[in-house]
Amino acid sequence: MKNTYIYIVVLLLTFSQALAQTDRSKLPAPGPAPQINLGEYESFTLKNGLKVFVIQNDKLPRIAFSLILDVDPVMEGEQAGYISMAGQLMRNGTKTRTKEQLDEEVDFIGASLSTSSTGIYASSLSKHTDKLMALMSDVLLNPSFPVEELEKLKKRTLSGLQSSKDNPNAISSNVSNVVRYGAAHPYGEIETEATIEKIDLQSCINYYNTYFKPNVAYLAIVGDINKKDAEKLVNKYFGGWKKGTVPTHSYPAQVAPAKTKVVVVDRPSSVQSVINITYPVDLKPGTPEAIKTRVMNQILGGSGTARLFMNLREDKAFTYGAYSSLSADELVGTFSANASVRNEVTDSAVVELLYEMNKIVKEKVTEEELQKVKNNITGSFARSLENPSTIASFALNIERYKLPKDYYANYLKTVEALTLEDIQATARQFVRPDNAYIVIVGNGKQIVPGLGKFGEIEYRDVYGKVYVPEVTDIPQGLTAAKVIENYINALGGKAKIEALKSINTEMAASVQGMNLTMKVVKTNSGKFLNEVSMPGMTISKTVINGDKGYTVMQGQKMNLEGDKLKEALQQADMFAEMNYEKNGVKTNLLGIEDVEGNKAYAIEVENAAGKKSTSYFDVQSGLKVKEATTVDTPNGPFNTSVSFSDYREVEGIKVPYVMTINQGMVIKAEVKTVEINGELAEGLFTIE
Template structure:
């Protein structure tokens, strides 16, 4: 009762306070906040390195940002040499081992990292001198070794392989290839071959050619004194040999003559990636720069944008839809994108174009523009407090040739933008009549509906090469569920060997974000299943599933969900090492046709909530697709099976890839048949 009284009193107080506020005049908004970025003190070394120092004594910290502003360049057949060079810088120096270097950085509580175009270091100001020395030594005296090169190559190649099944990764690659061209610096992409083409000598030559001081800038921000820093910088960087990088030029890419859909077929895609893209030339010094930035914010730049409110909030087709544009002294691009369900891919394209027409032809309201300005300015003011932001602004002022007071007048420039200027910028930079709508998705489910939009459509492979429209193969009339199952059973060992299997125990290992995952699966022909996924380093079980004659449940993060009714019957029917044996004469199991899975033609069998794919040539099961509920959303989980090996006369997959938000690859270390399984395992 006491709590109720307190609650009612609070509500009454809140109501009367709000009423009183409504009854009296509202205060007028105060003046826009004053922005003081901090004017850097500058000097230039004889080798060309330009140094900017911003003293800030609020905290006993300092940061050093070394950036080399070279013109973009293409790497050709050795695409990856720049990435590999950046990865190897900082792996120790010719006088300090990698281990000793990292230990000293850790001891000071500092942070130092490098890239192919510079480096960054931060730490307590009392260690400023030594942090600067280590930054300089790491950048100017790198120790390139074959051992480290081989490690970094393996990491890059593994990243390429894991990304090949990602719709988003493929979409990003194709989008750049089509927008810029394969020979343009912004259109090139990594391949396993191009990475393997890179030698240690290539890395050394690349470093000597491009890691030079002519276009280099060092921005120092923090609790330091200019004269002291100047002396230390001169001492550390005076040995950097004066040189300039090649200043290559490329033809500016042209947009298409008319808006079109560029479709990439990924038969394994459980959703489509829709991207609207056109190239733009927008410099930060352009008169309409701020109008273009605000037009983008209104169209798709933040949560309340036209695009997100339509595709996410109104229709629930995506978790988020965004657009982006930025100022650059080189040609860049305007993009708008969303990941949507296959069934609404065509509708998403139509709605995207609808919102694009709206921002280009209808004036935004004064209130919307005012709100967008306020949110944008609020974010700008918060960011200005960060040293890395100050460093970026100081660097952009130099490299983009901005007026000295550009950022001091930033808020004023934003507030000066009118509704007419927003619409004019949208018309200029969001090219509704000369853009590509890049769609990456499952052709058999998406293409027929996209064709009904009457938008011209062309087809490309995963590397941006134009191809013919994907054609769905027709199966022979003799193909049935039974023939597919028979071929599968024969492929893995035959019905005699399969019938002798009573239990199967599988142990596999994978990794996620650097953490080792262990996957244990046990199944019985009695219709029982036990699955455990563990993080052994943390002693944590992250997923547990049990199915037996009485019950079924899934336990994740301490939450247990019991599976009952029809769902229990369904999952119970699949709790068998070879549940395909029960497909025959089951009316809910049907053969639906032929589809490609990772460029392999496969027969497709559909069950109540899953689809199974069997290689037409080998008969082996190569993939499965299952529907799973996550809140109000239904998502599809793909599993891929490969590297079949024989155990006691039956073949089992020793490689299992799972795609459910993020790719997981498990390598099977052990398969035990008719041993290591008891009834207690399924409880």
């Protein structure tokens, strides 16, 4: 025992001496790239040209099928969006099963089955393999394209587009695509209400009939099955799939602009700017450059420890996060560097983004930065191999992009071999701070004065169309107070509003197929009820009675106190604008803005607690058409809005019969009944 103790002491002393002699200011010398065992896959091709890859994995009794079409992107024109809908419609019924029957059969075996415009995915327990293939082949070979399902898809898409029009990130994405690729490229097309409305069923059917052919398809099978059984199964269910000639398409080569251009999407209500520095690049999947750009971009802006993040968030505190990406594509790749920042630091943030882009071009990265990224990629690559579907995607990529057979087997060796010189050469090739589109969605009046130094400024709308801003000066002498006074008069006048005792409104709406009832009751004595319910269930409820109130959300009741109570009391006003001065609300006339194609006065409203929102009043009618609010969340600012339309007169007071609520999901509420000065149910405002 004594000898053992002495041996341990000697080991500890030796170890401590080794540590003392180690220079811990330097990273340890990297070892060789780990040997990667990618696992085995087998393949075969049907007579109709369908290429099949089998990755056997019997660790779990599960199986997954992934069918991918290798087809060129298609210009959709005035029906932009129809190709995506064609893919979704395939899952909504076949010639032998309705959508409901499909859903029931898929659920019964605990499976998943989804479709897209370029393929199908299905998975289940391996004991249900035959049944799953029967369902998958029925969806693939016999879609019925029910017209009623198309109308539902169009309705949901229009609702989503309505939401995205108020989402600065969605606007930035759309406009960036338009300026980066142009109108003559399929990547430059965006969906609008007009294009969705024009989509017809025949276009969807034509796309399916033209492009869903086995000779341009790849099928990956991963799970508890061997090649012999897979071949029997695939022949049984897909052997009768008829091959055909599939059109190919070519498009103009996309290049970065000759000099940097600033593109502004003016949103006067924005309290922050969404910045995207972007341009097209010639970067194909599976090339040596694709690996180099991954490493280089990881240093520039590919993570929360990269240069952009550390500069704009950690050092300057401009943003919640700043990132960059370099994506490869068979047609045209993309570079983007982006951040969302406060209006007042917009130009400073652009300076820092460009600074980091210039720095990585002009100066070599450090050995420490490079080694950290290599270590990160090695770890994530190794972890990805734990998922059998990774092997399937590797096999498909090798076949689709004609890669060397050992491309992925040597992936980490290629990464490890990269030098500081390689990274700088890659940055010089792909990072173009002087040849970029700087797309900024934000408050034009606040941000444009500081942007001229970066390049020519061009204005575009939310659809990416160029326009020259109108000079819409506010009429001399007009104030926020006067706009609000005009609104009160447009509603029916101060005298009629002050004579109101109560307003009882009931509205109907639907969300994802669920019917909702929304009830709002207000009195001139400070009583208020706002209740949202569906058959048999109350979703939310707020009650105010004098200086007390509570709210119920998802069955949880909370008494309102402090600032929350003050805000709720303002909501209890029948017309809050009548009492702005009494409630300490500040207003500021910002300017004139376009709201749904009409000019409206934008007024900033700041309540007594310092929370701000923007109200919009139609220039012609004087009526309020919209309220917009930005809410701070842990993930950054979140925009919400309520639009008001279809005003109708009820006993001398104009009431909006349609309210469109946008909180990331759009809810259109339509008034069913409005009762003014009617008898109210007893106990409606009881505070327990």
